Amino acid sequence: MEWYSCSAYGGVDSSPGGGAASYTFTNDSAANIGIWYINTSGVGTQTATVSPGNSYGPKTNNGDVWMVVDSGGGCIGIFGLDSFSGSIVAGS
Numbered sequence: 001m002e003w004y005s006c007s008a009y010g011g012v013d014s015s016p017g018g019g020a021a022s023y024t025f026t027n028d029s030a031a032n033i034g035i036w037y038i039n040t041s042g043v044g045t046q047t048a049t050v051s052p053g054n055s056y057g058p059k060t061n062n063g064d065v066w067m068v069v070d071s072g073g074g075c076i077g078i079f080g081l082d083s084f085s086g087s088i089v090a091g092s
Contacts (some may be wrong), residue, residue, distance in 0.1 A: 002082050006075035009067065010057025013042040021081050026055040032073040038065035038078070044051075058085030 002074055003010050012081045014037070027050040044067055048056045048062040060066070060081060068076040069091050076090055 001088075002080035003079065004025045004065075004078035006067075006078060007045070008078055009038075009075060010042050012038060012065050012078060014038055014040050014061075014065045015063035016040055018061040018081070019059050021062045021064070021083070022057070023060055023066075023081060024055050024057045025050060025066075025068065026087060026089045027052055027091060028089050029070075033071065033076065034069040034073070034089045036067040036069060037079065038067055052091075 025035050028091045030052055033050050034046050035048040036046050038044045047058055062081055065080045067078045070076055079088055
């Protein structure tokens with residue numbers, strides 16, 4: 001997995017053509033988090049809200065870029081998938 005600072009938003013995008021990947025986003029914090037998919041144009045769309053103690057496993061591909069935001073919409077981190085499986089835990 002490739003990690004980006006939140007300031008990279010708008011400058012990173014998903015790469016088309018990667019094979020199917022299996023990732024899980026787990027919310028280990030005390031508040032909801034948002035999961036955003038960053039498309040091939042670098043534009044983010046929220047795909048899920050994950051409540052505390054729960055997980056979200058989106059349909060995704062190697063090369064996709066995701067952003068996790070806090071309950072106020074502030075960026076926690078941006079992640080580029082460069083392997084075919086893994087997990088991201090927010091709040092641990």
